[in-house]
Amino acid sequence: MQAIDPVTLDNCADEPIHIPGSIQPHGALLAFDMAGLLLAWSDNAAQLLGLTLALGTPLAQLPLRAEVQAAATDCVDSMEDGEAPAIALEVAIGPLRFDCIVHAYQGRLIVEFELRDVPSDAVAAFALKAHAAIDRLKRQKSIDALLQLATEQVRAITGFDRVMAYRFHQDDSGDVTAEARREDLEPYLGRRYPASDIPAQARRLYIINTLRLIADTGYTPSPLRGRAGDAPLDLSHSVLRSVSPIHIEYLQNMGVGASMSVSIVVAGRLWGLLACHHMLPLQVPYSIRMAADVMAQVLASLVQSIEARERARLVEASAEVRTRVMETLLHHDEPARALLQHAPALCQSLQAEALVVTQYGKVMVHGEVDAELAARMVASLPEGGADLVERSAIGDWPLEMQAALAPWAGLLALRFDPATGGWLLALRREQIHTIRWAGRPEKVVRTGPLGPRLTPRGSFDEWREMVRGRAVSWDAAEKLAASQLLGEMHRASMAKHVETDRARAQLLAMLGHDVRGPLHSINMAATVLQHGGAASTMSTRIQASSTRMERLISQVLDMSRINGGLGLGLERSEVDLVLLLQDLLDEVRTAHADLRIDASMPATLSALVDGDRMMQVVSNLVSNARHHGMHGEPIEVILAEQDGQVVLEVRNVAPPIPAELLPMLYSPLKHASVGNVRNRGGLGLGLHIAQEIVQQHGGQIAYRYDKLQVVFAVTLPRAG
Structure with a gap:
């Protein structure tokens, strides 16, 4: 042989x-x-x-x-x-x-x-x-x-x-x-x-x-x-x-x-x-x-x-999460915030310990991740190439940020909307652990009469090695769940872009129609003045029409800033909210003499906020209550402090909002607002912009129905 x-x-x-x-x-x-x-x-x-x-x-x-x-x-x-x-x-x-x-x-x-x-x-x-x-x-x-x-x-x-x-x-x-x-x-x-x-x-x-x-x-x-x-x-x-x-x-x-x-x-x-x-x-x-x-x-x-049973269980759980995420994405104006609503379930599905979501340059975090580090993580992702990026060790990250990563080492990043820079980052902590080797794992080289020869280790006494800088690797089932989630999010993003394009066309059509009205009033008032008409009456009409045009254009500009990821540019300062509300409510009462507004406020209540933007929030909520509330019933405005937070409620008597409308309550261009005969001058943007202002202040806005009243409650941190 x-x-x-x-x-x-x-x-x-x-x-x-x-x-x-x-x-x-x-x-x-x-x-x-x-x-x-x-x-x-x-x-x-x-x-x-x-x-x-x-x-x-x-x-x-x-x-x-x-x-x-x-x-x-x-x-x-x-x-x-x-x-x-x-x-x-x-x-x-x-x-x-x-x-x-x-x-x-x-x-x-x-x-x-x-x-x-x-x-x-x-x-x-x-x-x-x-x-x-x-x-x-x-x-x-x-x-x-x-x-x-x-x-x-x-x-x-x-x-x-x-x-x-x-x-x-x-x-x-x-x-x-x-x-x-x-x-x-x-x-x-x-x-x-x-x-x-x-x-x-x-x-x-x-x-x-x-x-x-x-x-x-x-x-x-x-x-x-x-x-x-x-x-x-x-x-x-x-x-x-x-x-x-x-x-x-x-x-x-x-x-x-x-x-x-x-x-x-x-x-x-x-x-x-x-x-x-x-x-x-x-x-x-x-x-x-x-x-x-x-x-x-x-x-x-x-x-x-x-x-196989465990994989089937994970697949079923992941499918349920994807279904809930899709439903939210399709009815939410901000996909990034929508994803954060499902952060705990997404973490469980992907076996992650933290999430970072970014879109339009805005970075949001779920878990114990420093905001500045989260922004650097997002910046380290490739601009082109694959829509799924995997990293399992600190050494897989760019060299310039490795020193700042601890305790994070593992990453599974999903680019769900390339057009808007939309990424979902699932993170895993570094797993510092000790491996109990059966002797040192290296083979030994010894030189004999015939030269070097390979010798297996001679000792199998326990030898411990400290392993750092690595996270638990993403297994095949987790990566499959991630790719399926990515596919669903891609479809939701495409549907959202189609909806946005349609809404933009609808907005331009409505804006052209709604601006034509006040312009016609201004033109008619100017003609009457040229022929010696009553100056005070015409001046009032011109002012009202101009204010209406300014409000329409301002809302459109605000929505463009929100959708463009630019934010609303808050300028916070110490503001007495009581004085701010009193001035605003006086203006509303003057403009609408038949409207009854009951206010309940403390003597003073200061907070670190953008005063003009908070005026906009209250104005939108009061306007919403006036347009949709029962005629002849008062609007209640309540301001108070609870547990170190500012709580503002605007109440009006009205039937409850139908359940099918609640998912799109804060969406722009709602048919319920656009088609309301008592709100012919509105574009349905008020609640959408109010929610964005409140959230950028770190607060929340919520709807509930209480004792025959529609209630919108705003909660804000006093310290900003």
Whole structure:
């Protein structure tokens, strides 16, 4: 057979462990080509099996038991694309008892004879235990419980001193999450083993051949003999395949005399591993190993089911959140504020600890994030490219802001509206934690007579490493939820843009119509004055028409500033709200002599506000009450201080606002306002602008129906 290159530092990652050119000596191997001619055999086969072997000997001419010949024939008959699954049977050759395993791979028929000392009735008893263990596994409800029970049951049926369950991370390192062991052995539970402990080629073999036994780590390999120059015999599915010398040294450094690994493969990926160690050599019969392998397959199926249920639960919860977010976005004038209304649910859906929302240059925060840092986070996002940006460590952020990020490290940013700079940022804190490594994870390089060689670590004493600067990575389910949310928000943004364009056209049409009225009045008044009409009457009409035009234009300009993200430019100062309200209400009473306004206010109440803008809020609320209130009933204005806050209520007698109108109560251009015969001069912008002014003061405005009265209540912080 072809010689295998020695393992060095340069080729360790490419070590051809599937074609080792030798087998473990507790059994013998025969390999045949597609014509049934002997192609290769292990050096110990002649003695162990009592055969005379020569290259090209037909299988049918070898003095093997009839059942072995029959199994080989069945295997050849069932081959597809040069492969056939294993067939196992028990055979006796002289005084020796063997497990005979026949399989085909890459056009080669491989017959292995593995020595067995355990009698058949004992093997059958262990198999019954395995069936009972599988039934218990099916009753477990959590992955942790599954793994712990699996380690206990595999140890019970195989007799190993220690059985560990590894669960692999995305970086292929693995934690020992369950363990069953002999009491005098040091526990490995909770320790992490680096990804380098299982190189890529070994990981591949763990997937395609899910069980591997090393009966004695001190074995001397039995080399394969056969036709020189032929392709090396692929032993990927062999039960006797020899093992990498580096792995043998690794096990010996741990004090292990025998080892068995059983793969937990979920959705084609090496999800975990059951690693079995014995301090002395241990030969486990093939059928018992297969029972352990079946347990691992059941375990993998149960893990997949549990994870699928959890994913389904998360998908369902995320769908509910998306539905609520969409409903709010479609009926809210400010998508950024609408998203903040659902911040707790969005945090839970995305498994985030804080949110930052920005649009039109305005940055809003949910959670313990400094506002200045939030603005810098937004500024660090790309202007073009993908609409979903992921960062899992401080090192993923721009260098100039890394020092200021703590405690935040993880980011999942969704650009929901590129036209307006709309981003939703989900944040995760840095996870400062200690990894309990099973010894230092690095391999050791030592120089010997043949130069540098790779040596696995010699100590497996616990070695702790403090890990900083990383957040929990966003997993596939969370990123799927984020992308689905992003798609829904994109659709909502498009619908909103269409609605805005329609509203803009409607606004221009209404503005042209409504401004034409006062202009006509002014023109008529000027004509009358030219012909000697009553100057005082015409002056009053001109003033009223001009005021109306100014109000219309002012509202349009305010809405343009709001929609453009410019804000209203508040200029706060210490203002006595009582004096401000008294002046405003006097003006309203003078303009509307038939209107009754009852005011309840303290002697004085100061607050840090923009006085002109607060006048605008009260004016809009009183105007709203006058237009929509019951004719002849008074309007009540109440000003008070409660718990260090200013509370202003404007009340009017009227039927309650219909429930279907409440979601769009603060929207501009409401049909209920535009079509009101008592509000022909209004554009339906009053409540929209009032809400924006109040919110920019850090306050809230809310509607309620109380004792036959429509009530709008404004709450403001006194200190701004």
